[in-house]
Amino acid sequence: MNNKHLVLQTDFGLVDGAVSAMLGVAYTVAPEVTISNLTHEIEPYNINDASYRLLQTVAYWPAKTVFVSVVDPGVGSSRRSVVAKTTAGQYIVTPDNGSLSHVAKFVGLESVKEINEEVDRLPHSEKSHTFHGRDVYVYNGAMIADNESYYDNLSKEVSVDSVKTLEITEPELRDGVIHGVIDILDVRFGSLWTNIPLELVEEAGIQTGDKISVQIYHDDIKKYDNQLLFGHSFADVAVGETVGYINSLIRLGIAINQQNFSQTYNIGTGNDWLIQIKKVKGE
Template sequence: MSRTIAMISDFGYRDAYVGIMKSVIKGLSPDAQLIDLCHEVPAHNVMSGAYLVASAVAYLPENSIVLGVVDPGVGTSRRAIAVQAGQLTYIGPDNGLFNMAYDLTPPLKAVELSNSDFHLPRVSKTFHGRDIFSPVAGHLARGVAFEELGYEIEIESLVRLPEIGPLIKESGIECRIVHVDHFGNVVTNLSRDVMEAAQRRPVFARIKEHRAQFAESFAHVAKNDPVAYFNSTDFLEIGIRNGSAAEQLDLKQRNMLHIETERI
């Protein structure tokens, strides 16, 4: 049985970490199909990782395994987990990395990776990506049952990222920046679905002393003008045509933005 394993981490490509993880997986499951979703998550940035996971999962083949390692708590008491949600299985640290994906497809079952039979013989305190998560993914890909990976844990006990949801107010919607992309566009936690469920229509985004008009794309505003739009994964994003919103508007992850709305 061949399964797809989609990998995301903050390891980058300068070091051998990603290649070692792939080698462990291939040694256990030679037929596994490996996809590199992203290995340039900002170091230790679980919130950015959570957005990037959520932005990709809808496009993965059915029955894929998502292997995530953005793990600043490695070597502590944080749990190593596997979670079944819809047609996907998530493997990684229990630190909120998969939260936004859970919001898209709620978890059905979760286990702590307590069965050391599916770990490498020697487990370091600093590289669980190699010693726990990769071998577990490899064993799962070659047919080991999910239930054998460890003991079941309550879905409600899974760690959640704090303050992840937008706030619906009479005057508009308050949302938080969760990710800054390569171009300096800033992505918020406000999805089109939330906006529509609240029966609101966006008018403009208030950004300090600036206002960003809503448009379908950058091409609908003048060069160097800020623009608000729902991006390709249907989350509200602020950009600047031919520029960096993060730099030119001095925006950072976790900043709050106010979206003026009108009722539908």
Template sequence: MSFAPTKPSIITLTTDFGTSDSYVAQMKGVILSINANVRIVDISHDVRPQQVLQATYLTQTAWPYFPPGAVHLAVVDPGVGSDRLPIVLHTKQGVYVGPDNGVLSAALPDEARPATCSTILLPVGVRAFAITDRRFMRERVSVTFHGRDIFAPAAAHLSLGVNVGELGEAIDGLVAMPSVRAERVADGSMQAQVIHIDRFGNVITSIRWEDLAAGQFSLQIGGQSVPGPFETYAQLQGLGALAGSSGYLEIAVPNGSAVEALGVEIGARVRLEPERSFS
């Protein structure tokens, strides 16, 4: 089955390269030298270095808003130069290019993702290929910068309509990250973690709003107790928990930074405790 790109074609970029160096510009230069008409959209280049889980959250909250057929390139690649495969995934929503380390997990349905980071068989409706055909790479491939020399040219060729199967051999599995979700405990509490901190200092947790039971609760995090739920930022008098626009429970503080108030980082543990009535 051939892949028909959108018109004009779109490539999204998600990396941990930052913008103080020229790495992102190098990737864009390679892409534009192959397809000068492609539209490049930056999702984020501020993923914390090697934080595949954070990249998964960002792509999971951004990719669904793009038209079907877009090419999504994600490079958070602590294993660059190792034997991990460069891969491309094809689904009905689009094409996804990156290392086989779980960074493309947001392209998979929740129910297909494992409990821990591990290799899984491809779910129904997903095809995957190792990128091995040198025609779709730069002539010289650096062992330290596959983003520029393998992933960027592959994405550019795909945006021109190259069939995903031309890039290399089909594979029947890939490394997948667990679904970004909290764990419910028998006593009714939930164990979660901080998965992202946005530029406003809001602390986003792995607790999905849809998984919450009705009623008040408190979040235990950073040695503090944070009340919730609130409906809007305007209701907050201090630290408080509310549903963010991406469907995850976040902690905010009015006219301030929740992360500074809590002193936590990505990966910090969070415990949700429901309010109990004793009538």
């Protein structure tokens, strides 16, 4: 059974040949590798979303799987190119621009090697400076997927602590109110995924079937204020009604059954989208 896995993530989309070129390089370098796509629909330049999608996915792949994540607004600049090995044994090849933030915090990094962009790259690509996804990242990713010792032979190990990380806000419970942020969307369906873990929901005394108060703020302006059911899933409420639930990352989500919450209420994501949750008294 082939256990050489390469998983690709970019903000390139599929409207041109960029992703196909990356696939071609990978198959040329490692003909026996199995290539899968995490997503190529990251919002252009959105490093935070790239970081979160890696967290959403990496832990479900076996050790030795190699991820290539290319959301690289600084391509051609002085930012480093790196390979990180997680504490669970997967590898992530990526620009060192914050895309390792969530994996570093919630999974852990065992070691990190810097890629020499002048040497460790697709042969004869030295004159190209704007497509490192093809020339640097997928090339190195395929080399590691084909033979794990390639990682060991990368000459420059760097400190795990030196990896660039984005700010990740911690949720907290104060006076019965959970304060968190909206990390990201369940994109296709528009549900909100918060940074509030199930443990904090339980600590606030909220149980399945309770009514919860939900307030959402952006730049100190209240954007949403409602009471809704905290249920198991979307089907606990009628079509068009709102519900709180625990998502696949065991964190609080907010949704409208069979409708798009984000579009309906014009709600965004990031550390400046604050959410407050509390149990409705008497429920």
